[in-house]
Amino acid sequence: MSAEFVLEMKNITKQYGENTVLSDVSLSVRPGEIHALLGENGAGKSTLMNVLFGMPVIHTTGGFQGQVLLDGQEVHVSSPHDAMTKGIGMVHQEFMLLPGFTVTENIKLNREITHRNFFSRLMGKNLETLNMNKMSSDARKALDSVGMSIDEYTRVEGMPVGYMQFVEIAREIDKTGVKLLVFDEPTAVLTESEATQLIKVMKAIAESGIAIIFITHRLDEVAAAADSITILRDGKLAATRNAKETTIVELAELMIGRKGEAMVHTDPREVPHDEVALRVRDLHVDMAGEEVNGVSFDVYKGEILGIGGLAGQGKLGIPNGIMSLYESSGDVELFGEKLKLNNAGDALRAGIAMVSEDRKGVGLLLDQSIEDNIVFNAMQIKGEYLYKFGPMTLKNSKAIRAQAEKMIKELDIRCFGPTQHSGTLSGGNQQKVCIARALVMGPRFLFVSEPTRGIDIGAKKLVLETLVKLNREQGMTIVMVSSELQELRSISDRIAIVSEGKLVDILSPDASDADFGLAMSGIKPSEHHEKGDGAQ
Template identity: 60%
Template sequence: MGENNSTKYVIELKNIEKEYFGNKVLKGVNLSVRPGEIHGLVGENGAGKSTLMNIIFGMPVIFSTGGYSGEILFEGNTVKIKSPKDAMELGIGMVHQEFMLLPGFTITENIKLNREILKDSIASRFLGPQLKTLDIEAMRRDARKALNELGMTVDEWLPIAGLPVGYKQFVEIAREIDKRNVKLLIFDEPTAVLTESEAEKLLGAMKMLAAKGIGILFITHRLYEVLAVADNITVLRDGEKVGSMKREEASIEKIAQMMVGRKIERVEKRQNKAEKSEEIIMSIRNLYVDMPGEMVKGVNLDIIKGEILGIGGLAGQGKIGIANGIMGLYRAKGEVYKNNKKIELNNTRKAIENGLAFVSEDRRGVGLMLDNSIELNIAIGAMQVKGMFLKTFFGVNWPRLVDERKIRENALKYIKELDIRCTGPTQITRRLSGGNQQKVCIAKALTLEPDILFVSEPTRGIDIGAKKLVLDLLVKLNVERGMTIVMTSSELGELRSICDRIAIVYNGKIEGILSPYDSDTNFGLMMAGEYKSHSKEAVR
């Protein structure tokens, strides 16, 4: 390989920075990929991997939010990639985690989409080139050639709809390698939806493409895959490049520690609390939840009375599904016991009647009625399920007779207690900041007077100051009310700052439970699904 500027690197990223609405998500990232190199890019959710890929591929979300700063060199020349079309013309292709295929079209039509081959017809000879027809045979030949390169024997004229997931992923790759000028291929979590054998086949295809001189940027959270194929590995954390190493210098422990390592500031909350209880308030056995993108596949978990239990894990592994299933928002099966009493699943009312409450991750979709007042939002759940805030005559609740005075008193109490910044209880909820909307969601849950509070992604989409207030509030509820709290979060640092124990979910099951003081390496291994196999290797 020559060492002149045009061939030394296929792409160089220099000091790339990106802000979303004042929040810096990339901070001076440098990254280079040579022709024929497989470069692994790893990091937790929110580390900045997807934003970096969106910049390289010129995705509209980057330029509709103010663009980026820094420099991109492609084959030694400075470029501004302002659209996917620009990226493709340079020779950049992307294989997405979510398939970008048209299900009603055949494999060949998807591979040749926007690059169809045309041939003359009798009409076009006389009436002009706009009447040319598709050269089906030439298109099929191209599609067959791309599929053969990937070792796929499937008929190139089959429709995409109904194909197994693994085949769809290979059709995406075939579409990219059919482009004659492809020089850099980005693989964004390509094995996330594949079986083990399909993933092995894909890694083999990646090596084959690299051998042809194509540079590959491989994003994954499966650390053993990176070690299997990558020549060089870059680790991102909190928008910064925290490490870069050759494959021979790397190990799963080293990468895992880099991925999650950060100073953990614990919120001290046990000083005045009696010795911790070991009483189990809830037992979850063999829980399955059918939640798209967050399926739970046989969770077993015990929750201790009076604790803050964290549930963590990478995106799409199932952590979000646990609370949603227990609270009846998605179809669930299995057994859930509270104080040894079985709780009926798939019934939100029964869950609430049994002393459970839920602050959803979908604040705007599930949690709040944005065009109604703060006071009504706080009261509505308790009114509907427990008959609270309704006027009573001779011991009977009259549904149409709302006790507005009690609703107002309740709202004022929580506005003061939770420090909800607003003009008053009648203010429309939409006009509150994200952090104050989240506090309204918590007030709504507390009004149900629960024994166990499930809180999902409580700090998502709110600024750093509001995040601290929400976390401090959860600690206060736990210490002063003795409330058992189950907090699901993608922010591992937040879980480690306030939780007593943290359950890590991988592939729909509990991979293990760690102390917040456990090593960064153990958290990284567990989140990557590598903890158990690694422990076995250590024993050997």
């Protein structure tokens, strides 16, 4: 126990096939410190933790390069269970509790204290009697140490979400020999006061000598809790900082960084703010994992508005809510006309089109041909590409074929022909089919949600260029939602940043990395600067 670091991960490199997701990352955690692990989505935080816990996904994809040292000894963690026996615990983002069991039973699950009885002597260990008194006193101790006054015989079912988080932590603490605890976004589901309480508990745990790795995107919490900080960016180590020697602004900058060159260059311009294309007031969307809690903004006619933010913060909820793919409420006006929510047909009929982020789930009929996909909405919503045959309204194959061929040429969809099934296309070409379907509708307003997710660079460029062309040549108002800040900056006129279901700020694409970083962690840059300036 005399080693300087309880955990050292040295030069970790991990590849999934051709894709390098971690490259030469090192992480060192001292005993009893809170070590924050920062990074955007896809920066490699979870992969690093998967390596630490020896998740099967790592072993089945060829393992990793580099060393993991616990207390100065090199170890090979073969499975999450192995990690547990070696003294590494995890507090999950989604609770792993059995709702019908009591707090004690959950805390002691699979580590029950038992004594032998007649049957167990006969039939084996599985029939031993539970020593409830001993178990509950243990649980009590663990609960006390996380500052929970809740009765240890309460059932988990029906407890407030915040309490479950603490029960989960208590379970990890109760394990004997825990040296290192990993908290994966523990505050994401907590209220502010609960989050404060949690940080207090974390500090108490750290004082007792257990090291903590604290994964989060909330910079203010990092500043409040962490002793040292490791920042990952694009699978690389961006920096390691001592909490006392850094500022939130620097952390934000390090987290965002400049990622290469912009793929598409647009000339900066002034979009007149005289006509509002889309007015959104107090929009709430009930989309699991992407809730929107009261967002208001205006989109001006002829502009490209980017919406950014980290995953799970609600940026995807905005287009999906307005297009009525999920239950939503609030006031939405399109070009001055009120838009009825919760009716997908109405939004389409009003002239909004959307290219969904969930291409395979919502975006495409995978078993049907490209041409049928392209004209589907126009046929169903606007009644185009149809002709009358007696009492029946049939699809007009000739017109459909002509339109499909035109679109295939315009958007450069690589395929064998318009009758190829869309499910057999590559991701980029599927995305182009989705865009084609939106365009065939002749929309006044276009939502593009994560248009470049999972497609190759060439296709990315073409998709972005197409969006710019539509905007410049046809004056189409576009709202683009994307996790790739660089993309948003390269083509948007303004960028709205969403955090925890709320709009934090609308920034100019030229704003500094630090501003974007702050906004993504939920801090309005202008206010922070004011505070910071005032303090100095």
